[in-house]
Amino acid sequence: MTLTREPPAAAVPADLLAAARQAFLAAVGTRRQACAERRFATAGPTLVAALHALYGERADFRPWLRDLCGRLGGFAGARNEALAALDAAREREPDWFVRQRMLGYSAYVDRFAGTLSGVAGRIRHLRALGVDYLHLLPFLRARAGENDGGFAVASFDEIEPALGTMDDLTRLTAQLREAGISLCADLILNHVADDHPWARAARAGDVAKRAFFHVFADRRLPDAYEATLGEVFPQTAPGNFTHVPALGWVWTTFYPYQWDLNYAHPPVFAEIACAMLRLAERGIEVFRLDSAPFLWKRLGTACLNLPEVHTLLVALRAVTALVAPGVLLKAEAIVPAPQVLPYFGSGPWRGRECQLAYHSSLMASGWAALAEGHAELPRALLMHTPPPPESAGWVSYVRCHDDIVWNVLKPLVEEVLGDDFERRIGRAAAFLEGRVDGSFARGAAFQSTDADGVHGSNGMTAALVGLPDDPEATPSAEALRRFALLYGLALWTGAVPLVYMGDELGQGNNDDPADAARIAADGRWLQRPRLSDHALALQEAGRGVPAATFATLRAQVAARRDPRWPALATVEVCPAPERSLLVLRRGPGALAVFNFGATALTLDLRRFGAGTGKTDLYACGVEGQGDIRTLAPWAVLWQVDS
Numbered sequence: 271m272t273l274t275r276e277p278p279a280a281a282v283p284a285d286l287l288a289a290a291r292q293a294f295l296a297a298v299g300t301r302r303q304a305c306a307e308r309r310f311a312t313a314g315p316t317l318v319a320a321l322h323a324l325y326g327e328r329a330d331f332r333p334w335l336r337d338l339c340g341r342l343g344g345f346a347g348a349r350n351e352a353l354a355a356l357d358a359a360r361e362r363e364p365d366w367f368v369r370q371r372m373l374g375y376s377a378y379v380d381r382f383a384g385t386l387s388g389v390a391g392r393i394r395h396l397r398a399l400g401v402d403y404l405h406l407l408p409f410l411r412a413r414a415g416e417n418d419g420g421f422a423v424a425s426f427d428e429i430e431p432a433l434g435t436m437d438d439l440t441r442l443t444a445q446l447r448e449a450g451i452s453l454c455a456d457l458i459l460n461h462v463a464d465d466h467p468w469a470r471a472a473r474a475g476d477v478a479k480r481a482f483f484h485v486f487a488d489r490r491l492p493d494a495y496e497a498t499l500g501e502v503f504p505q506t507a508p509g510n511f512t513h514v515p516a517l518g519w520v521w522t523t524f525y526p527y528q529w530d531l532n533y534a535h536p537p538v539f540a541e542i543a544c545a546m547l548r549l550a551e552r553g554i555e556v557f558r559l560d561s562a563p564f565l566w567k568r569l570g571t572a573c574l575n576l577p578e579v580h581t582l583l584v585a586l587r588a589v590t591a592l593v594a595p596g597v598l599l600k601a602e603a604i605v606p607a608p609q610v611l612p613y614f615g616s617g618p619w620r621g622r623e624c625q626l627a628y629h630s631s632l633m634a635s636g637w638a639a640l641a642e643g644h645a646e647l648p649r650a651l652l653m654h655t656p657p658p659p660e661s662a663g664w665v666s667y668v669r670c671h672d673d674i675v676w677n678v679l680k681p682l683v684e685e686v687l688g689d690d691f692e693r694r695i696g697r698a699a700a701f702l703e704g705r706v707d708g709s710f711a712r713g714a715a716f717q718s719t720d721a722d723g724v725h726g727s728n729g730m731t732a733a734l735v736g737l738p739d740d741p742e743a744t745p746s747a748e749a750l751r752r753f754a755l756l757y758g759l760a761l762w763t764g765a766v767p768l769v770y771m772g773d774e775l776g777q778g779n780n781d782d783p784a785d786a787a788r789i790a791a792d793g794r795w796l797q798r799p800r801l802s803d804h805a806l807a808l809q810e811a812g813r814g815v816p817a818a819t820f821a822t823l824r825a826q827v828a829a830r831r832d833p834r835w836p837a838l839a840t841v842e843v844c845p846a847p848e849r850s851l852l853v854l855r856r857g858p859g860a861l862a863v864f865n866f867g868a869t870a871l872t873l874d875l876r877r878f879g880a881g882t883g884k885t886d887l888y889a890c891g892v893e894g895q896g897d898i899r900t901l902a903p904w905a906v907l908w909q910v911d912s
């Protein structure tokens with residue numbers, strides 16, 4: 271299929287739209303008819319246009335579309351009352367999640383709380399930090415055996431047995447809602463496990479299910495595709511195809527047991543959309559669209575970020591707009607920032623795709639800047655990254671369950687700064703991996719194919735900023751400031767900053783002997799420790815590293831929730847008098863200064879139009895009052911108009 275531009279909605283035949291509308295409204299039922307009509311008037315044409323662009327040439331398109339719209343109408347009519355009320359409120363205020371200054375938190379269920387029911391017992395901890403958005407990493411029933419931390423889904427309708435049941439999930443989302451916390455779940459839509467019923471059926475010779483996957487009889491096409499494909503796990507899962515006996519070569523971008531779905535086949539879209547809506551009915555409020563860039567394939571390309579990926583996601587967003595408009599879609603597109611922006615929607619569909627997207631370039635640039643001792647990378651990145659559309663925003667973060675993916679900085683380093691990517695970023699990675707004299711960091715390289723090659727870096731925030739391993743030790747002021755610097759950048763710039771589980775307690779790298787084999791097989795387990803009860807007790811007792819990091823984060827969260835902090839204003843870069851400084855503005859009133867350098871600086875804040883007339887909203891490592899301030903190494907200062 272060759273699609274280069276999305277056709278405008280006007281190109282959709284009127285009778286097609288009318289048939290879709292009729293099928294949708296007929297299935298909604300009378301009770302919600304008026305609301306459904308209104309929603310179809312805005313989202314219906316987008317849905318039909320997007321699906322027509324993708325699948326319109328297929329002979330069975332019309333009946334397929336009618337059938338899908340009927341199913342969507344069924345969901346809309348059956349939406350539960352509490353969630354329908356939330357939908358209505360959020361429809362009236364589509365930027366609710368930006369206004370609310372959300373604070374996110376991301377954790378594996380078992381590592382955080384044992385089971386889904388156990389998560390309720392952690393609500394007090396989450397609220398103490400100020401969390402109102404909880405991303406629980408995959409908890410659906412995963413493949414038996416190795417399953418990439420749950421990212422190989424065997425059933426979209428069952429919970430991983432060790433974690434609980436669907437009823438536990440429904441109960442948990444209600445408890446979280448009650449506590450003012452929105453639950454985010456992964457929608458792993460690029461692939462399913464090789465033991466998912468669709469994959470089993472395909473292997474057993476079911477032709478209809480075989481069409482759900484990209485299957486090739488011999489190596490001819492796989493070899494042709496490989497010529498332009500990258501590799502996500504070059505060491506542990508080289509190549510993008512796996513030979514499956516009795517089937518052939520199956521497209522497997524990630525591990526060999528994760529089979530990529532074929533979105534050129536319309537039933538795949540319909541099944542995934544309905545699976546998402548069933549989960550939304552359980553009270554999931556945000557879907558993290560895992561590995562979004564990989565959803566469409568075309569020979570001769572890297573099969574990343576193709577226009578059809580966006581058309582698919584526009585259609586998926588139209589599905590939530592029709593059925594569950596309170597739900598947010600979050601793009602997990604770990605690609606350079608210019609390629610992430612289109613996930614918010616572009617052209618006629620600007621603002622009609624995902625409301626949220628991970629700002630992985632900002633995350634990586636913050637770490638590189640810390641290693642380099644100056645702020646050139648985040649400064650250049652932010653200068654060259656336009657703001658997201660209205661009612662959309664960045665998910666900012668410092669660490670997550672994955673490695674720091676360095677490739678996202680390649681175009682910035684090469685094209686914007688005219689520098690050598692491998693050399694420059696290789697050096698920053700080596701610093702963070704503790705392979706450079708004088709480094710304070712204790713990370714580890716991930717999947718780099720040779721000693722000079724740079725791929726990813728692993729490690730918990732605490733280990734990367736040089737906080738002590740012993741939670742009872744008194745952390746140095748320097749390490750704490752480095753922690754404050756990186757979290758400060760995430761909290762100041764993003765719409766929804768995410769705290770990665772354990773960071774709030776300054777937990778170090780995973781050193782659990784029970785996880786040693788897992789870490790050896792996939793180094794990302796280095797940053798997947800269990801939440802430490804000991805650290806939690808220290809935090810509550812006000813002692814050691816956990817108390818210090820928790821208090822640092824709390825102070826930043828409180829500052830960001832100050833009514834004077836301009837949540838809706840866009841972030842701009844100010845010229846900085848020193849290379850080590852990153853100076854940002856949010857609207858006319860708010861200013862932030864971050865010192866990435868290892869030396870102290872004295873500054874006259876008047877040169878940024880700050881100082882007198884402004885109040886400190888948050889300061890860490892800043893001395894003096896009024897206009898002239900001394901910023902310690904890694905100091906952070908946030909000011910607003912007083």
Ligand code: OTU
Pocket residue numbers: 418419421458502524560561562563602603604671672673675726
């Ligand atoms: C995502 O990540 C998940 O976050 C990983 O935990 C999964 O292993 C993976 O998908 C497969 O489901 O490419 O654009 O480099 O950043 O695998 C998404 C490691 C991805 C991850 C990468 C990733």
